Amino acid sequence: MPKILIPSALRQYAEQQAEVELQGATVGELLEELAAKYPELRRHLFTAEGKLRSFVNIYVNEEDIRYLQREQTAVTAADTISIVPSIAGGAAVAETAAGLSREEILRYSRHLIMPEVAMEGQLKLKQARVLVVGAGGLGSPLALYLAAAGVGRLGLVDYDVVDLTNLQRQILYATPDVGRKKLEVAIERLRTLNPEIQVEGYETALTSENALEILRDYDIVVDGTDNFPTRYLVNDACVLLGKPNVYGSIFRFEGQATVFAMPGGPCYRCLYPEPPPPGLVPSCAEGGVLGILPGLIGLIQATETVKLILGTGRPLVGRLVLYDALAMRFRELKLRRDPNCPVCGDRPTIRALIDYEQFCGVRRERGMQEADDRDLEPRELEALMARGERFLLLDVREPHEHRICSIPGARLIPLKELPQRLHELDSAERIIVHCRSGQRSAKAVKLLREAGFRHVQNLKGGILAWSDQVDPSVPKY
Amino acid sequence: MIRIEREAWEAMLEHARQGYPEETCGAMLGVREDGIKRVLRAVPLQNVWPGSRRARYQVDPAELLRVEREARSLDQQVLGIYHSHPDEGAYFSRTDLENACPWYCYVVLSIRGGEFAEAGCWRPDEELKGSEREPLWFPAASSGESVCRKS
Numbered sequence: 001m002p003k004i005l006i007p008s009a010l011r012q013y014a015e016q017q018a019e020v021e022l023q024g025a026t027v028g029e030l031l032e033e034l035a036a037k038y039p040e041l042r043r044h045l046f047t048a049e050g051k052l053r054s055f056v057n058i059y060v061n062e063e064d065i066r067y068l069q070r071e072q073t074a075v076t077a078a079d080t081i082s083i084v085p086s087i088a089g090g091a092a093v094a095e096t097a098a099g100l101s102r103e104e105i106l107r108y109s110r111h112l113i114m115p116e117v118a119m120e121g122q123l124k125l126k127q128a129r130v131l132v133v134g135a136g137g138l139g140s141p142l143a144l145y146l147a148a149a150g151v152g153r154l155g156l157v158d159y160d161v162v163d164l165t166n167l168q169r170q171i172l173y174a175t176p177d178v179g180r181k182k183l184e185v186a187i188e189r190l191r192t193l194n195p196e197i198q199v200e201g202y203e204t205a206l207t208s209e210n211a212l213e214i215l216r217d218y219d220i221v222v223d224g225t226d227n228f229p230t231r232y233l234v235n236d237a238c239v240l241l242g243k244p245n246v247y248g249s250i251f252r253f254e255g256q257a258t259v260f261a262m263p264g265g266p267c268y269r270c271l272y273p274e275p276p277p278p279g280l281v282p283s284c285a286e287g288g289v290l291g292i293l294p295g296l297i298g299l300i301q302a303t304e305t306v307k308l309i310l311g312t313g314r315p316l317v318g319r320l321v322l323y324d325a326l327a328m329r330f331r332e333l334k335l336r337r338d339p340n341c342p343v344c345g346d347r348p349t350i351r352a353l354i355d356y357e358q359f360c361g362v363r364r365e366r367g368m369q370e371a372d373d374r375d376l377e378p379r380e381l382e383a384l385m386a387r388g389e390r391f392l393l394l395d396v397r398e399p400h401e402h403r404i405c406s407i408p409g410a411r412l413i414p415l416k417e418l419p420q421r422l423h424e425l426d427s428a429e430r431i432i433v434h435c436r437s438g439q440r441s442a443k444a445v446k447l448l449r450e451a452g453f454r455h456v457q458n459l460k461g462g463i464l465a466w467s468d469q470v471d472p473s474v475p476k477y
Numbered sequence: 478m479i480r481i482e483r484e485a486w487e488a489m490l491e492h493a494r495q496g497y498p499e500e501t502c503g504a505m506l507g508v509r510e511d512g513i514k515r516v517l518r519a520v521p522l523q524n525v526w527p528g529s530r531r532a533r534y535q536v537d538p539a540e541l542l543r544v545e546r547e548a549r550s551l552d553q554q555v556l557g558i559y560h561s562h563p564d565e566g567a568y569f570s571r572t573d574l575e576n577a578c579p580w581y582c583y584v585v586l587s588i589r590g591g592e593f594a595e596a597g598c599w600r601p602d603e604e605l606k607g608s609e610r611e612p613l614w615f616p617a618a619s620s621g622e623s624v625c626r627k628s
Contacts, residue, residue: 007545008554009580018549043603044580055578057538064538084542085578088526090500090533091565129529188582219529242525263525263537 002082004034013040027058028071030081045083067318067336100126104196116423120253121310122150128309131155131218133206133234135186137284137294138224138248138301142173145302147190147197149307154190157202158182163296164477167293204231208353211237221309222246222301223401226283228275229246229356234262235268238343248297248335251282251324254295258335259304261344265317270338271383275360279439283332286439297323363430374461376432378469384432385409393432396444397463401436405474407466417442420448427453433464434459436477479557479582479598480614481505482518487616488519489586490593493561498590499530502560504544505584506553514556514582520544533572535561555584557598564589567607571600577601582611 001021006014014020015038022037024030031052035042045051058065059082065073075081100122102109111117111125128264130149132139135158147154148434162170162177162185177185183201190199202214205223215221215237223234231249238245238261245260247268265311300321307313320333343350384391395402397409402412413421415435425431431453435441438461445458459466481489485505493501502524507516522544528537536558548555558581562568567587577583577600587594598613 003547005545007580008548009556011554059539059542062539082542082545084537084538084545085580086576087541087578088500088533088535088576089560089570089573089583090526091562091575169566175533176554188549221579262538263535291544 001077001079002030002079004030005083006396007083007085010041010044010083010191013044014038018383025074026071027060027065027073027075027081031058031071032429048238057086058083059084062339063336067265067334087342099123100194106149107194107196111149112312116312117310121312124309124311125150125306126152128220129153129155130220130222130305130309131157131215131219132222132224133157133230134224135170135172135182136160136166136224136226137250137289138298139168139184139222140170140296141223141298142224142302142305143186145194145299146305147194147199149302150194150304151197152303153198153200153218155202155214156183156186156208157198157204157214158186159203159205159391169289169294171295172367175411186285187355204475208233208355211353212241215241220244220246220305222305223248223300224301226414227362228281229362232275232359233267233353233356236350237345239267240351240353244308245300246308248301250289250293250297251284252287253293255293255319255323257297257300257304257323258320259308262315262317264337266337266434267341267344269333270341270342271320273338273341279362279443286437293323293325296325315429318466366455374457376457377460378466381432381459382470383464389430392425394425394431394433394444396433396440397435401477404477405463405467407434407471407474409461410434418444422451425453430455430457432457432459434462436462438462439466478512478612478614479516479584481519481584481616482507483616484531485516485519488521489559489584492519493559493586493588494523496561498526498527498563499586500532500534500537500561500563502526502534502536502558504541504548504555505557505559506544506548506551507556508553509556517553518551519559520547531563532565536547536560552562555581557584557585557587561586561588565597567595567597567609569601572607573599574601574605577605577608579603579605580598 001023004020004022006017015140022030022033045056059077060073060079108122112119113120114468130146130151132143135156143154160182162173162182163178164178166173172189181204187199187201202208211233215326221234221238221243222411225231235245244262247260248257304316307315318335320335322331339346342348393407395412396415398414433441433444441458445456448456464476467476492503503519503521505516505517506520507514517575522536522540524530524534525537526533529614562585569585582598582600584596584598586596598611599608600611601608
């Protein structure tokens with residue numbers, strides 16, 4: 001029979017028993033049996049409405065039932081159920097909280113009239129300190145809504161400059177801002193939106209050297225980054241400092257969001273112990289992204305951030321929300337903390353920040369690409385064309401990209417079709433391969449050489465470099 | 478009434494001084510004898526409050542579960558929770574009351590400028606609407622004197 005351990009403080013209501021064996025198929029049934037057997041225990045565990053009291057946590061073995069199926073969690077004869085209270089407090093936050101000014105009361109009136117937020121919640125928002133890492137697609141809607149909601153101190157980390165290709169989704173920025181520093185524009189915009197809050201900018205890449213220093217001053221960290229080394233860095237720093245990591249990611253038409261690094265909940269490494277091999281997962285710059293998508297995922301992150309600050313609702317902990325824009329469908333995956341996780345597990349092996357570029361294999365890959373001196377410069381290709389030399393110019397982009405722009409005379413075989421269409425090519429002929437930026441064509445060159453093609457070269461920088469250096473009439477995208 | 482033995486008391490103070498200027502928290506283990514709670518051991522717990530810990534603390538329930546098991550194996554009970562108030566008095570704040578669990582008593586240690594100033598013990602009512610002071614005994618600072626009473 002499943003066993004329930006009675007906490008020492010409650011044994012006086014359970015005939016001094018330290019543990020009880022009871023019949024039941026779910027946690028809810030067992031607790032009901034327990035309360036029936038020891039009626040005095042009932043009021044300590046349940047409210048008058050029969051719900052578990054707010055400070056009562058139930059564990060099945062080592063897992064909090066909030067991250068399982070709550071009271072419906074199934075139990076077997078081998079399981080041990082423990083009752084553990086939540087305990088918190090502190091000297092003075094609620095009492096010394098500065099009030100709101102008349103302007104603030106008007107500004108936040110739609111919050112103040114909701115009992116779930118009210119003055120108390122608005123003061124919590126005002127005292128909250130939230131760091132947004134990355135002021136791009138996710139960071140834009142996040143920062144705008146958190147500032148509007150009255151989060152008292154917002155930090156932004158970004159070192160980029162506004163580019164025309166950002167404006168399709170990064171709604172912090174407008175057309176006249178192209179070429180300006182993102183942080184400068186973002187801080188201006190957020191201060192105009194809400195002058196009552198403080199906005200701090202960190203114009204730097206987040207690194208293993210500065211991450212702990214920057215994160216230390218914030219209560220909650222929101223991950224709006226677009227690359228694996230920074231994601232692992234944000235995660236590990238949050239776990240080491242004990243701060244929640246509100247995570248979101250986007251690609252093409254799909255996005256994900258969850259909250260990592262809460263006490264008892266999983267972290268990013270519990271979900272992804274190892275980074276993908278470099279180059280396997282394309283970035284948004286390579287694969288594209290529906291401009292609206294980061295708005296939706298960023299606002300899931302903003303919602304969870306505000307819920308954590310207010311301490312209201314059911315946080316997105318132990319659950320990964322998957323969103324598919326094309327099907328317009330949300331799905332949910334359950335996540336568990338991995339007791340063997342190297343950073344948040346029971347015996348962590350990572351106790352300080354590491355070299356995340358090396359961990360993700362990024363630096364090595366860059367080095368490899370730079371080392372190949374057989375690559376062709378756009379000017380050299382232009383010269384070959386001018387001399388009328390014989391070669392095949394192979395475009396390995398997708399057909400819809402080829403329709404945006406192309407180099408005259410190029411033949412289109414998309415990279416993913418290349419392995420099946422090698423017979424269309426002559427292995428004795430000189431082949432020059434290009435794509436948009438030079439990454440996919442580098443893969444094609446490798447594939448062709450392995451298949452026995454001897455005279456294969458990559459066009460450095462792809463059609464983007466061709467547009468910059470040879471033919472500016474070719475549009476960049 | 479709660480009586481904290483010297484070894485436990487010194488461990489609590491040391492933990493609170495070390496953690497200053499952040500709040501520290503821990504569990505008090507011991508036995509009940511003739512209606513008196515005797516604290517024999519203090520177990521420091523991590524303050525997992527997800528924000529500035531200068532005026533807030535939070536106990537990780539998973540850690541408390543481990544302490545409860547440890548107490549069980551020693552044939553002791555978790556009698557209460559202690560936490561520190563850096564540069565604030567020893568009082569049971571509204572935050573302390575609203576986030577408490579009424580099964581325990583709560584010892585609050587005031588630490589001013591990194592040194593112990595005063596202490597008090599409270600027991601919240603079952604609805605967490607109010608609290609009552611509980612008489613607290615702890616050893617005097619100089620080991621010459623045996624026990625002094627504070628309330």
